[in-house]
Amino acid sequence: MEFDFSPLLDSWRFLASGLGLTILLSITAVISSLILGMAVGLGRLYGPSWLKSILVFYIDSMRAIPVFVVLVWIYFAVPIISGHTFAPFWAALTGITIHVAAYVAEVVRAGLTSIRKGQSQAGLAIGMSSSQILRHILLPQAIVRMLPALGSIISVTIKDTAIAAVIAVPELMRQAETLAGQTYRPIEIFTAVMVIYFLLIFPVTRLVDRIYIRVAHLGRS
Amino acid sequence: MNLDWSIVWQSRWLLLEGALVTVLLTVLTMLIAVPGGIVLALMRGSHFKAVALFATAFVELFRNVPLLLLIYWAFYVMPVLTGLGLSPFATGLVALCLNVSAYNSETFRSGINSIRKGQTEAGLALGMSRSEVFRQIILPQAWRRVLPVLASTWVSLFKDTSLVSVIAVGELAHTAMQIRSQSFRVLEMLTAMAAIYWLLGYPQAKIVDWIHRKYGVRE
Numbered sequence: 001m002e003f004d005f006s007p008l009l010d011s012w013r014f015l016a017s018g019l020g021l022t023i024l025l026s027i028t029a030v031i032s033s034l035i036l037g038m039a040v041g042l043g044r045l046y047g048p049s050w051l052k053s054i055l056v057f058y059i060d061s062m063r064a065i066p067v068f069v070v071l072v073w074i075y076f077a078v079p080i081i082s083g084h085t086f087a088p089f090w091a092a093l094t095g096i097t098i099h100v101a102a103y104v105a106e107v108v109r110a111g112l113t114s115i116r117k118g119q120s121q122a123g124l125a126i127g128m129s130s131s132q133i134l135r136h137i138l139l140p141q142a143i144v145r146m147l148p149a150l151g152s153i154i155s156v157t158i159k160d161t162a163i164a165a166v167i168a169v170p171e172l173m174r175q176a177e178t179l180a181g182q183t184y185r186p187i188e189i190f191t192a193v194m195v196i197y198f199l200l201i202f203p204v205t206r207l208v209d210r211i212y213i214r215v216a217h218l219g220r221s
Numbered sequence: 222m223n224l225d226w227s228i229v230w231q232s233r234w235l236l237l238e239g240a241l242v243t244v245l246l247t248v249l250t251m252l253i254a255v256p257g258g259i260v261l262a263l264m265r266g267s268h269f270k271a272v273a274l275f276a277t278a279f280v281e282l283f284r285n286v287p288l289l290l291l292i293y294w295a296f297y298v299m300p301v302l303t304g305l306g307l308s309p310f311a312t313g314l315v316a317l318c319l320n321v322s323a324y325n326s327e328t329f330r331s332g333i334n335s336i337r338k339g340q341t342e343a344g345l346a347l348g349m350s351r352s353e354v355f356r357q358i359i360l361p362q363a364w365r366r367v368l369p370v371l372a373s374t375w376v377s378l379f380k381d382t383s384l385v386s387v388i389a390v391g392e393l394a395h396t397a398m399q400i401r402s403q404s405f406r407v408l409e410m411l412t413a414m415a416a417i418y419w420l421l422g423y424p425q426a427k428i429v430d431w432i433h434r435k436y437g438v439r440e
Contacts, residue, residue, distance in 0.1 A: 064422025185374030
């Protein structure tokens with residue numbers, strides 16, 4: 001078995017453009033999932049009961065349906081219903097966000113309910129409104145406690161962006177597939193791309209762990 | 222828009238077969254990846270530096286790359302490494318096992334580490350051997366912390382099996398995508414696929430919640 005890494009040197013720009021799109025998709029997906037997940041988590045905890053039951057149904061459904069299925073459904077089936085076609089990037093961003101936000105919502109809920117009841121009661125007793133209690137007492141502690149779980153959600157999100165390759169988003173995974181098909185060097189290319197993904201994801205996971213170790217004391221009560 | 226849902230009913234046996242392959246993949250992967258995870262966790266705690274380093278590298282690599290890439294990689298690398306022409310099913314199984322073993326190893330390691338050192342020392346001071354301490358003191362407490370996490374991993378794995386469809390393993394996602402491209406009933410088949418995953422996955426997610434409530438350890 002001989003290895004030939006020259007296709008990588010010849011086409012590094014092609015892969016680099018894919019890496020750029022992977023990073024862009026990861027960052028936008030993480031930000032939109034955090035925002036949507038925060039809103040869903042708060043709605044599920046403090047919303048009116050009809051909203052709560054809808055959100056619980058949404059969260060549990062996303063825990064049951066693979067992100068692959070969500071992506072192909074949004075990309076292939078939504079245009080049939082709505083009559084509008086999505087660009088692959090937007091379909092991927094929407095699908096990943098809808099899926100990951102459900103997990104973020106669960107983390108937000110677990111973080112907020114982990115703060116002892118006595119603290120909210122103390123806030124009420126000194127005349128704070130419930131939104132003041134949420135902003136000044138619960139969230140500052142809960143966010144610290146959520147960090148490890150959010151860190152793993154971020155790394156899962158980056159890994160999930162590779163699934164966008166199945167709906168032809170030209171991100172790193174898709175570019176690797178294309179290049180492997182053109183050069184007949186799949187082993188070299190997929191191994192190299194594996195290293196690239198590792199170098200992208202591993203530091204993110206580690207960074208969040210580091211930050212958590214430094215701020216963990218702020219979450220104790 | 223004209224929809225024809227009869228295609229779903231017509232292909233019910235194919236879809237059922239696909240769903241069975243999905244379940245089979247999930248069960249087989251977990252059967253291999255639980256012992257695999259235990260072995261990796263023990264290797265990481267080994268006194269032999271080389272063994273511990275190998276296990277750490279294995280776990281960190283396979284946890285930190287996308288599963289889809291791992292599946293493609295296994296598809297091209299496995300035949301070269303083993304010299305065998307593996308079936309898509311076996312290739313998909315290998316990729317899933319590599320990924321889930323790495324996850325499980327972290328689960329077992331943190332479960333074992335969560336038991337305070339003082340307990341091991343107390344056992345040793347009483348004259349118990351290391352393996353007695355592990356089996357009689359650590360494991361009975363650690364499994365309560367490990368079980369809920371394993372249950373969550375189970376559901377993730379069930380969903381992740383859909384990714385092996387890219388190398389033509391005839392599980393649920395691949396079967397549904399095939400029928401979609403042959404019948405051109407895109408909306409109907411994709412919706413049926415989502416509905417079947419939901420029907421299978423929803424109860425599993427609820428069981429996981431129940432396991433978390435029953436066995437979860439509160440600090």
